[in-house]
Amino acid sequence: MALLEVHQISHWFGGLQALRDVSLQADQEILGLIGPNGAGKTTLFNIISGFLTPSKGEVIYQGKPIQKIPPYNIVRLGIARTFQIVKPFTTLTVEENILAGLGMPYYPQMRGLISIYRTPENLKIVSDLIEFCSLQNYREALANRLPIGIQRRLEIARALATKPKLLLLDEPAAGLVAQEAMELADLINKLFEKGIQIILIEHNMRFAMNLCHRIVVLAQGEIIAQGTPIEIQANDKVINAYLGQE
């Protein structure tokens, strides 16, 4: 059984169908989700991470349906995410942003109300994450003062602080220069080696093709192809979807 199975998901926004019978599996791989704008990629992410309840279909995670669980509990199951438009906690420092992720187990409990968060053990974990995500130079900086590439790495560090088994990255390379994108790819590979399953949405084709083990292509709410990067690059349907030929 795969870690994540999406079964026949359909979703409507009013009269607009954003997803149509989408099914996919993800296990032990870096899975890329690509497709033209408006294909429904982020909608699918929002459904998996609990921000949207699908109109139809099921999301099975570790053998259990999770499509009705709210996002703040989804993260407790081990599914963490980043956002397409970065959402770091702007009035907090890098260190505090990561601590906020580390607080995940405490928030729903009474001990969250009474226990102090800035403890030596927690700061040690934060230091490790800061080093892992190469944020050493920014530890005390307020998140809104950081360049976009650093903010994206911060979102990954914050997500990692919740100790995910599955990490959903929504266009992690958007707005990055080539050098930053390469460093990010290294980081994502390191995460995969640590045993974290990764699904990422990407518009940067070179980035996705080099990094992903398998790619799923969405167009107009439907899966039109899946396979290895090499297969996808040669797929006529995919080329048509992107270039608009018929």
Next chain:
Amino acid sequence: MSAGYALTILTFIAIYISLALSLNILTGFAGQVSLGHAAFLGIGAYTSAIMATRYGYSFAVDFLSAIIITGIVGIFLGLPSLRVRHDFLVLATMGINFVVISVFKYVDFFGGAMGLVNIPAPTLFGLSFRGGLPYFILTSFYALVTLAICWYISKTWSGLAFHTIRNDEDAAASVGVSSARYKIYAFGISAAIAGGAGSLYAHFLGSVFPDTFAFVESIAILSMVIFGGVGTLRGPIIGAIILRLAPELLRFIQDYRFTLYGGLLVLMMLFQPMGLLGDGSWLWQRLSLLSRSTKNNITEGG
């Protein structure tokens, strides 16, 4: 200025420090702007007044009841915040304020427009806190306890959770914070503290009238928080001190108290949205630089 008069002003300042700090938990920490905080002050004051005058409960009992009952009411009145965000929540809290005042005014149980009078001076452990210095000490102690609670909250996971929902509710959810839960916490804690302040208010004046807790009073409390620096601990304290003191020191302002509050609110929003001493405000940056350079001088000198 007589000593008695000065103590009256100081007592009010202490009560308003608690109020401003309690609103700051809701508006500053959790980011839920409320224009109805005077309603919580009123609910606390009326709870105490009714328990003391009608049923003869001791101060300790009616004070604690004011805290608990206002806290519970706060949780219920916080429920709109789960459905509406930002500007709509501001309007909803405003509406709540008017509803609460109407209930005080038109329901006979609450004494109507004539209010409730003859609220006895409080006694605690056999000590009477009648007016003057003892009452100032009592209210100051309450302000200190409020400050301690706020400081402690800001160090706990819940303080961090408040910060996350104030920043972005989606990002908060992504790290496991239920914004609904934490908004309700913020309303409950904020209201409970305001209720305690209301109890002290009622016992200090000896009488309560509906209009004391009207919408303009909510504006006054919010002005203190905004003027001083929303989200910090020093801000609401400084705001409460300056905005309570100014009308007393500058007598000609007295009649224009709300002109001052309203005007300051507009000016602060335009030029210093972080307030007088908020993080990143003009004055606070200057002060931080100053203290840093003094520190450096001392180290260099030593």
